[in-house]
Amino acid sequence: MAESNTSVSCSSDNFYSELLSPSELFAARSRSHKIPARGQKEFLPDGSARQRERLQQSLEEHWSLISEERVERLGALVKGEWIPSKNVVVLKSPAGKFWQTMGFSEHGKQLLLPEEALYLMECGSVQVFLHDLPLSIQEGYEMFLSKDTVNLQQYQVRHAAERRECRGALPLRLVPHKAAVSSLKVFSHLKRLGYVVSRFDRSTVPSHYERQLNLPPERDGHGRQLKRKRSRSPSSQLPDGQGGVAGESLEMRGGETKSQRANPEDGAAGLSEPEAERMVEDVPVPSGVPERRWWVEGGADLPQSPTRPRHRGWVWETITLPDLGAHRCQPALAAPDPSLLPGRLSVGVCAMEPWLRRLNLRPERLSRRERERERSRYRRDVNDDREVRHCRSWAEYHELRRRRRNRHGRRNRPEHLWEGKVTPLLQPGQHTTAGDVLDKIGVVGASRLLDGAAGLEDSEGWKISFDVFQPDTVAEFKKSSPGKPYSRLCVCSFEGPVPDLRVLKQLAFQSGDVPVTFAVVDHGDISFYCFKDFQLPTDTSH
Amino acid sequence: MAAAGRGDAGADPASNPGTVAVCFCESTPLLWRAGDVRTARQTGVVGTLMGSLARQPRQNCRLGRPLELLREEARLLADAGRAVLLSSSRPKSTGAANPELVKQHQEQMDQSYSEQSQLAQQDKKAVLLRVMADKKQGSNQSDQALQERLLALDHGFTFPRTAMAVQLSTARAGMSYGPEELRFLAADSLSPRDERQEARYRVFRDLRRRGFYLTTGGKFGGDYLVYPGDPLRFHAHFIAICLPMDEALSLCDLLALSRLGANVKKTVLLCSPGAEPEEVLYTSLQWSGMV
Numbered sequence: 028m029a030e031s032n033t034s035v036s037c038s039s040d041n042f043y044s045e046l047l048s049p050s051e052l053f054a055a056r057s058r059s060h061k062i063p064a065r066g067q068k069e070f071l072p073d074g075s076a077r078q079r080e081r082l083q084q085s086l087e088e089h090w091s092l093i094s095e096e097r098v099e100r101l102g103a104l105v106k107g108e109w110i111p112s113k114n115v116v117v118l119k120s121p122a123g124k125f126w127q128t129m130g131f132s133e134h135g136k137q138l139l140l141p142e143e144a145l146y147l148m149e150c151g152s153v154q155v156f157l158h159d160l161p162l163s164i165q166e167g168y169e170m171f172l173s174k175d176t177v178n179l180q181q182y183q184v185r186h187a188a189e190r191r192e193c194r195g196a197l198p199l200r201l202v203p204h205k206a207a208v209s210s211l212k213v214f215s216h217l218k219r220l221g222y223v224v225s226r227f228d229r230s231t232v233p234s235h236y237e238r239q240l241n242l243p244p245e246r247d248g249h250g251r252q253l254k255r256k257r258s259r260s261p262s263s264q265l266p267d268g269q270g271g272v273a274g275e276s277l278e279m280r281g282g283e284t285k286s287q288r289a290n291p292e293d294g295a296a297g298l299s300e301p302e303a304e305r306m307v308e309d310v311p312v313p314s315g316v317p318e319r320r321w322w323v324e325g326g327a328d329l330p331q332s333p334t335r336p337r338h339r340g341w342v343w344e345t346i347t348l349p350d351l352g353a354h355r356c357q358p359a360l361a362a363p364d365p366s367l368l369p370g371r372l373s374v375g376v377c378a379m380e381p382w383l384r385r386l387n388l389r390p391e392r393l394s395r396r397e398r399e400r401e402r403s404r405y406r407r408d409v410n411d412d413r414e415v416r417h418c419r420s421w422a423e424y425h426e427l428r429r430r431r432r433n434r435h436g437r438r439n440r441p442e443h444l445w446e447g448k449v450t451p452l453l454q455p456g457q458h459t460t461a462g463d464v465l466d467k468i469g470v471v472g473a474s475r476l477l478d479g480a481a482g483l484e485d486s487e488g489w490k491i492s493f494d495v496f497q498p499d500t501v502a503e504f505k506k507s508s509p510g511k512p513y514s515r516l517c518v519c520s521f522e523g524p525v526p527d528l529r530v531l532k533q534l535a536f537q538s539g540d541v542p543v544t545f546a547v548v549d550h551g552d553i554s555f556y557c558f559k560d561f562q563l564p565t566d567t568s569h
Numbered sequence: 570m571a572a573a574g575r576g577d578a579g580a581d582p583a584s585n586p587g588t589v590a591v592c593f594c595e596s597t598p599l600l601w602r603a604g605d606v607r608t609a610r611q612t613g614v615v616g617t618l619m620g621s622l623a624r625q626p627r628q629n630c631r632l633g634r635p636l637e638l639l640r641e642e643a644r645l646l647a648d649a650g651r652a653v654l655l656s657s658s659r660p661k662s663t664g665a666a667n668p669e670l671v672k673q674h675q676e677q678m679d680q681s682y683s684e685q686s687q688l689a690q691q692d693k694k695a696v697l698l699r700v701m702a703d704k705k706q707g708s709n710q711s712d713q714a715l716q717e718r719l720l721a722l723d724h725g726f727t728f729p730r731t732a733m734a735v736q737l738s739t740a741r742a743g744m745s746y747g748p749e750e751l752r753f754l755a756a757d758s759l760s761p762r763d764e765r766q767e768a769r770y771r772v773f774r775d776l777r778r779r780g781f782y783l784t785t786g787g788k789f790g791g792d793y794l795v796y797p798g799d800p801l802r803f804h805a806h807f808i809a810i811c812l813p814m815d816e817a818l819s820l821c822d823l824l825a826l827s828r829l830g831a832n833v834k835k836t837v838l839l840c841s842p843g844a845e846p847e848e849v850l851y852t853s854l855q856w857s858g859m860v
Binding site: 053060 | 592594595597599601602603606607610617618619620621622623624625626627628629630631632633634635637639657665666667670671674680681684685688689692729730731732733734735736737738739740741742785787788797798799801802803804
C-alpha cells in the first residue's frame with residue numbers, strides 16, 4: 028500500500044513534501060479502490076482497552092485513507108493549462124468523457140471553468156499546468172478561488188452587465204467574494220452525486236411571453252438552416268426624431284403592433300415610419316448613425332456567456348411591423364437586407380398598390396345604433412351633455428339622472444335597494460356559482476409567489492448561482508441545448524439572514540418556471556431548502 | 570519561491586514537527602497535509618473534511634483533504650503556538666516560465682520513468698519465473714516457450730511513456746511556482762469580530778479543556794456538537810448553543826430548542842461566558858412531563 032510522507036523534495040523549502048517515490052508510484056497500481064465500512068458508534072467512553080483498540084483501528088484506517096495521494100497513468104490524464112487572465116483552463120489534449128457535461132468551446136479550443144477544473148483535478152482526470160509546471164490541488168484552490176481573481180460571482184456579474192448594457196437597464200451590484208468556497212462546496216457535492224451542474228445564465232431564461240409562444244428550440248447552425256449573420260445588438264442612441272416612434276413602435280410583447288396606434292393620424296409621425304423602415308434595412312450604415320438590426324450577430328465580442336449557445340438573438344425592441352391599413356401608408360416597402368436572404372436571391376422594393384387593393388379600405392358605415400354605441404363607449408366629458416348644462420342645481424341634476432335611469436329601463440334595480448349606503452352584493456342572475464360569490468365576499472385575495480415580482484431590483488447578496496440537471500439525464504444531455512433544469516440553486520450560509528419575501532419573489536421571477544432551491548452551507552454540511560407556492564383550498568362544491 | 574515571513578514566525582513547520590500550517594483560502598482556514606490533520610486531531614481539533622477522497626472521488630460519504638477548520642479551532646491552535654497561519658496571494662499573471670524549475674521537473678519525470686520501466690520489466694520477469702516454477706512438472710515445450718519469452722523480455726521490453734504513473738499532489742508539492750508572497754498572519758487576525766464570536770470562542774476553549782471533542786452543530790440547530798470522545802467512535806451527547814450572558818432568549822426559541830433536543834435524543838446546552846476570564850456557565854434543557 029503506497030504511503031506518503033516519506034521522501035523530501037529536493038527544492039530548497041521542504042515545507043511541503045508528500046511526494047511519492049517512483050517505486051511507490053509503481054506499486055500504487057495495485058491499490059484497492061474500496062472504502063472500508065465504518066462500524067457502529069458507541070455511546071459512552073468507559074476507558075476500556077477494547078474501546079481504545081477499536082478507536083486506534085478506526086483512526087489508523089482514517090489516516091491511511093486521507094493520506095493516500097492520487098496516482099494516475101500519464102496516458103489517462105488530460106493535460107490542461109491555467110490562464111490567469113481569463114480564469115479558465117485550456118485543455119491541451121482532447122477531453123475525455125467529462126466533456127459531455129462540462130466545459131465549453133471557444134475559438135476552437137476546449138475550455139473549463141475553474142470550479143469544473145478543480146472537480147476534475149480531484150477526480151484525477153485532468154492535470155493542470157501553469158507555465159509548464161503541474162499544479163497541486165492546494166494551488167488550484169488558492170489560485171482559482173482567490174480574492175484577487177474574478178471568482179464565480181464576479182464572472183457572472185460582469186457578463187450580466189455586458190448583456191444588460193445592450194438593453195440599457197439596471198444598475199450593477201457586486202457581490203462580496205466570501206462565497207466562492209461555499210459555492211465550490213455545493214458544486215462538488217452535487218457533482219459527486221452525479222448531477223450535472225452548470226452556471227446560471229440569466230439570458231437563457233425565457234420570459235413568460237416566450238414560454239407562452241412555445242417556440243421550437245433553435246438549432247445552432249447545424250444542418251440545413253441557413254446561417255444567419257449576427258451583429259452586435261444596437262446601442263441605445265438613435266438619431267433625433269426617431270427616438271419616440273421607434274421606441275414605441277417596437278413593443279412586440281402583447282402580440283399586437285400597438286406601435287402603429289401610437290402614430291397619431293397627422294402626417295408628421297406617419298412620415299417617420301418609412302424612415303424607420305429604411306433605418307432597419309440599410310446595409311451600409313454610415314458612421315455616426317448606429318446600426319439597428321433586430322438580429323444579433325455573433326463575434327468575438329458577443330456579450331453573452333460563452334458557455335451558452337447563442338440562440339437568444341432577437342432584440343424585440345427594434346422590430347417594426349408596418350401597418351398597411353393606416354391612414355397614410357408609404358407607397359412602397361424597402362428591399363430586405365441581402366444578408367438575410369439565402370444564396371443569391373435578390374428582392375427588390377415591394378410595391379404596396381396590389382396589396383392595398385386586396386385590403387378592404389372602404390370606410391365603415393355604421394348604423395345609428397352602432398354609432399351611438401361608439402359614442403357612448405368612449406369617455407365623454409359630462410359637461411358636453413346639453414341636458415346637463417341646462418340643470419341649474421344639484422337637485423335638478425339628480426332628477427335628470429333619475430329620469431334617465433328610469434327611461435333606460437333599469438327597473439330591475441329598485442331604488443330602495445340600490446340607492447342607499449349599503450347595496451346588495453349581487454344582482455339575481457349575475458353570478459351563479461358558489462365560487463363567484465365567495466370571490467365577491469373575500470377580504471383577502473389569493474396571492475401567488477410571482478405577483479409583483481417583475482419590477483423588483485436585484486437584492487444585495489442573493490443570486491442564483493447554478494442550474495442543476497438530474498443524473499438520469501446525463502446520457503442524453505447536450506451542452507448546446509441542455510433543456511429545462513431540474514432546479515436552480517442559490518448558495519447561502521447559516522450565518523447569513525433567512526431570505527425574506529422580497530428575495531424569494533425576485534429569485535423566483537429570475538428563474539422563470541424552474542423552482543429555486545437554497546443550498547445552505549455550514550462547514551461541510553449542506554442542506555437544501557425550497558419554498559413552495561401554496562393555495563388555501565376553497566370550499567365550493569363546484 | 571516561498572518568501573520568508575516575519576521574523577517571529579519561528580515555528581517553522583519544517584523544523585518543528587508539532588506545528589501545523591493553516592492555509593487560508595479566502596478567509597477559510599484549511600489544513601492540507603495529512604501530517605497536519607493528524608497532529609491537529611491529537612490536540613483535539615477535529616475539523617471537517619471537504620475535498621474528494623483520492624481513492625473514490627465520486628461519493629459523498631467519506632471525503633478527503635483539505636480539512637476545514639472552524640475559526641475557533643484555528644484560533645485555539647494559534648494561541649497554543651501549534652499553528653502557523655499562512656495566506657498566499659496568487660502569482661502574477663504576467664509571470665513567465667522559470668526554465669530552471671521546468672528542467673528540474675522534467676528530470677524528475679525522466680528519472681521516474683526510467684525507474685518505473687525497470688520495475689515493470691522486473692515485475693514481468695517475476696511473473697514469468699513464477700509461472701515456470703509452477704509448471705516445473707510440465708512438458709518441455711511450454712518450458713521452452715517460457716524461456717523464449719524471458720529472453721525476449723530482456724531484449725525487447727518496452728514501457729510506453731503513457732503507462733507511467735504520475736502523482737497529482739494534494740498539498741503544495743514545492744514543485745511549481747510558489748505564490749508571490751507567502752504571508753505569515755498574526756494570530757489576532759482571527760480575533761472575534763463581535764460579542765457572539767467571542768462567546769463562541771470562550772465556550773469552545775472551555776469545553777476543549779474539559780476533554781470534549783467539538784464539531785459544527787449547524788444541522789442540529791446549534792453552534793457545536795459535543796462528543797465525550799473521538800467523533801469517529803462516539804455519538805454526540807450535547808448540542809451547545811453559545812449566548813452572551815445578558816442576551817435575552819424568547820420562550821419560543823427555548824421551546825424550539827428543547828423540542829429539537831428531545832427529538833434527536835441529545836441534551837441542549839446553553840453556554841455563556843461568565844464574568845471571570847476563564848468562567849463559562851452551562852445550563853442544560855430537558856423536556857419533561859408533569860409528574
